[in-house]
Amino acid sequence: MTSLFPRMVIQWEEILNRDKFERILWIDKKNNLVVLFPLTPEVTESTFPSYLPLSDIEEAIRMGNAIVRTVDPYTRTFSSDSxxxxxxxxxxxxxxxxxxxxxxxxxxxxxxxxxxxxxxxxxxxxxxxxxxxxxxxxxxxxxxxxxxxxxxxxxKCGAPGIKRELTKEMVEAALEKGEPLPKRGRKKIIHDLSPGINLTTIDKENIKKALNEFYLKKSEISMVEAYQRMLEKYYTKIETDGTEVIEIDKAPSIGQMKHICYSEMGLGKKIKARKGRNEFNLNHRSKIGEGKVENVLDGPGFMYQMDSTVGDVELVSSIDRSRKIGKATVYFIMDIFSRYIVGSHIGLEKGWDGAHRALFDAFTNAAVLSRNESFESKKYCAVPKHLLFDKGSENIGLNSDNLTLFFNIETMNTPSFRADLKGEIEERFNWLKNELRTLPGFAKSIIKPRGEKDPADKATLTVADLRSAIKIIIDDYNNNSHLQNYMRNLEMVKDNVVRCPVNIWEWGLENSGSLAYVDYETAIVNLLPRGKATITENGIKLNKRIIVSEQVTKVEEYVEFYYSTARAINEEWFISSGAKIGSSVDVAYDPYDVNILYLVLDDGKKVERCNLTSNYSRYIGMHHSDAVDLFKAEQFETMVRKEQEHQSKMLKNKSVSNVVNEAALKTNEDVIQSNLSKSSQKNGKRTAALEEKFHDQGVTSITQHLKRESAVEEKNDENEEKLIFPRQSKYQQILQLMKEKEEF
Incomplete structure (x- = not known):
């Protein structure tokens, strides 16, 4: 039975002929009397305390016709320092x-x-x-x-919540006195021109239409501009001269428009209309009930979060550091219970390749994270129970069915534009940005501010350098950071667990945890990028299609890598006349190391590792992106050299053509001047050949020489012994001249 005390409030059922609420002022158990004071409907000058038998109240409570209010609806509680x-x-x-x-x-x-x-x-x-x-x-x-x-x-002052509207009596009184209708609401400080109007139903409808049409839009125009457009649309008249003017004395004020907006249209509706539902859910939603997720997770491995972001550091090529290659993409995978970053990937890959390589890194890191020696020796992988990611580009092609079928991982997607639903990993990206600020080539924003120097001019790091730097940053975070806002459960408090990711992770593995184990081959087959390779005489050929240039037209090439394995050599796969030549095999490759290729055998039941052949040893230790970058650089150089070669050949051919044309002109002139027949021209070929030979040896022309000798003969007929040549035929003279020349 409920005990009754003074100051309690009794609530009566409607079937009883009493006020709904009454307060107990005094109890006289000896005389079975209770003094009650009615609280409803209203306390008036005729309201006084009254008596009622105590037993009647107790019986009403027992029968369910009355209850004692646990919350006093009329009590007044104030802080003493308010x-x-x-x-x-x-x-x-x-x-x-x-x-x-x-x-x-x-x-x-x-x-x-x-x-x-x-x-x-x-x-x-x-x-x-x-x-x-x-x-x-x-x-x-x-x-x-x-x-x-x-x-x-x-x-109770001011009649809160009650609208100030004209009553029938107010209207009749104004008409009787011949005065304008009184203005309800706050009076204007200056009302000489227009004291304002009382809003009618039409005015309210006009205001609501204007708000929906002009103000509650994503253009986010101001209330002043929306008010102006409302006046132009609903409160104008045409003068006799055709001019359109605004009837400001018959229009609502901007204050009345604001009052309708704020009092009759919810704040949430206004934000959604002006900024969009996504912006509202992200930054303006109510956060009641959003607690710490670590207290509802069953230890490490219960849920991983995965996300990616563009790195903020401009990078250079590892092959040619004078060449800029842009920014890398950073992938993080975090265990939500411990805040431990279990996997990462930093590379130029985007989408499917980067996401799966990050998962592979997270799953294979379990050997160290679980502190299990047998696990490390048997090459197993540790996988989570749940994986949460958004619908970003890093998950295009991410086959959720494969993760469920082969790893028994339940995948979950966050809605678009709701980064707050994976706030833990988003917070790590903000932290990473601050950590990278001191690196050369750091870009403060996507668009270079006006007047600022291009951060690419200071680029120094390669992809491998950035990967090493971020790995150091991640290790320091995992092992040394203090999670100030992490809410430990009572068991962790009793065990005095330090709020550091590695400490929480290790405590969770000892006391709970949801990590499951799968074999290493399953991770290789289902996470590493897959492809087809061809068996050739030179080895197992892996082709990767790349875009060499997009300056004018897209130029595509195939970069080739050749691999070998003991199995292929023993089974004579590479003999040119063998049955295996030209056949294709399923392979998986590790983007981190070009030297490693995995043969996927027996429909994924087995994998066998292959290594680069000796002819391709220059790629050993390279990341796939670096090898492709080297190939692209060489192919681009070849393209440039071919253009130069074509230009050089064109100039050479033009020069040769000029020489030929000039010689042809001279030859034609000599032929015309000689006026010889074709047969004579043919007989003179031997003489012409000899002339050319003497010309090369310093004798300008045999014909000229013979003319000079003939002149000497005519002049010295009397002294034949002094002649250089006796009288001989021209042919004999030429032979004699050649002989003397050789002796000389």
């Missing part, structure tokens, strides 16, 4: 001093026969009116029988 109490405490104390002796005179104050005399005595003694005294006593009884019940009822 501004309201400090401001009105003096008025409360004065009112309490006037009724204190009267209301504490129980039970006589409740007896109608004695109450009148007590009130008259207090009125004479205190010098106050009976109305004020009765009002203070009723207020004291209604609001909890405490001095604080006498504080002013400021929350």
């Amino acid at each position: 501004t309201f109490v400090k401001r009105h405490g003096k008025a409360r104390d004065e009112a309490w001093s006037k009724i204190k002796d009267l209301v504490l005179n129980e039970p006589d104050i409740y007896d109608p026969k004695k109450r009148g005399a007590l009130f008259r005595s207090a009125i004479n003694e205190k010098g106050i009116s009976s109305r004020t005294l009765y009002k203070s006593c009723r207020k004291y009884w209604k609001y909890g029988k405490t001095p604080s019940a006498l504080l002013p009822l400021m929350d």
Whole structure:
């Protein structure tokens, strides 16, 4: 049975002919009496305390016709140092001093026969009116029988929540006096031009239409501009001269428009309309009930989060450091229970390749993370129970069915534009950005600010350098960072677990955890990039299609890598006339190491490792992106050299053509001048050949030489012994001249 005490509030059922709420002022168990004060519907000047048998109240409670309110709807609770109490405490104390002796005179104050005399005595003694005294006593009884019940009822002032509208009486009074209708609401400070209007139903509809049409849009125009457009659309008139003017004296004010917007249209609706639902859910939603997820997770491995972001550091090629290659993509995989970053990938790959390589790194890292020696020796992988990722580009091609079928991982997607649903890993990306600020080539923003130097000019690091730097940063975070906002459960508090990712991870593995184990081959087959390789005489050929240039037209090439394995050599795969030549095999490759290729055998049941052949040893130790970068650089150089070669050949051919054309012109001139027949020209070929030979040896022309000799003969007929040549035929003279030349 519920015990009854003074100040309790009794709530009666409607079947009883009593006020709904009554407060117990005094209990006389000896005489089975209870003094009640009605609280509803309203306390008036005729409201006084009344008596009721205690047994009747107890019976009503037992029968379910009345209950004792656990929450007093009329009590007034204030902090002693609140501004309201400090401001009105003096008025409360004065009112309490006037009724204190009267209301504490129980039970006589409740007896109608004695109450009148007590009130008259207090009125004479205190010098106050009976109305004020009765009002203070009723207020004291209604609001909890405490001095604080006498504080002013400021929350009742001004009729809050009640709209100021014209009543029928106000309209009739204004018409009777011949005055304009009174303006409801706050009066303007300056109202000489227009005191304003009372909003009609049409005005309210116009305001709502204008708000929906102009203000509640993603263009986010201001309220002032929306008000202007409302005036132009709904409150204009055409003058006699055809001019359109705004009737400002008949239009609502901008204050009235704001009042309708803020009072009748929810704040959430306004934000969604102006900024969009995604922005509202991300930055303006209510966060009630959003607690710490670590307290509902079953230890390490229960849930991983995966996400990627563009690295903020400009990079250079590892082959030619003078060449800039842009920014890498950073992938993180984090265990949510411990905040441990279990896997990562930093590379130029985007989408499928990068995401799966990060998963492969996270799963194979389990040998170290689980502290299990047998696990490391048997080459197993540790996988989580749940994997959470968004719908970003890193998951295009990510086959969730494979993760479920082969790893028994339940995958989950966050909605678009809801980075807050994976806030733990998003917070790590913000932290990483701060860590990378001191590196050369760091880009503060995607778009270079005006006047700032291009961060690519300071680029120094390669992909491998950035990968090493981020690995050091991750190791320091995992082993040394203090998670200030991490909320430990009671078991962790009892065990005094340090709020550091590695400590939480290790404690979780010892006390719970959801990591499962799969074999290493399964991870290789289902996570590493897959492809087809061809068996040739030179080895197992892996082709990768790449884009060499997109300057004018897209130029595509295939970079080739050749591998070998003991199995292929023993089974004579590479003999040119063998049955294996030209056949294809399924392979998987590790983007981190070109030297490694995995043969996928027996429909994925087995894998066998292959290594590069000796002819391709220059790629050993290279990342696939570096090898492709080297090939692209060489192919691009070949393209440039071919263009130069074509240009050089063109100039050579033009020069040769000029020589031929000039010689042809001279030859034609000599032929025309000689006026010889074709047969004579043929007979003169031997003489011409000899002429050319003498010309090369320094004799300009045999014909000229013979002419000179003939002149000498004619001049010295008398002295034949002095002639250089005896009289001989021209042919004999030429032979003699050649002989002398050789002896000389």
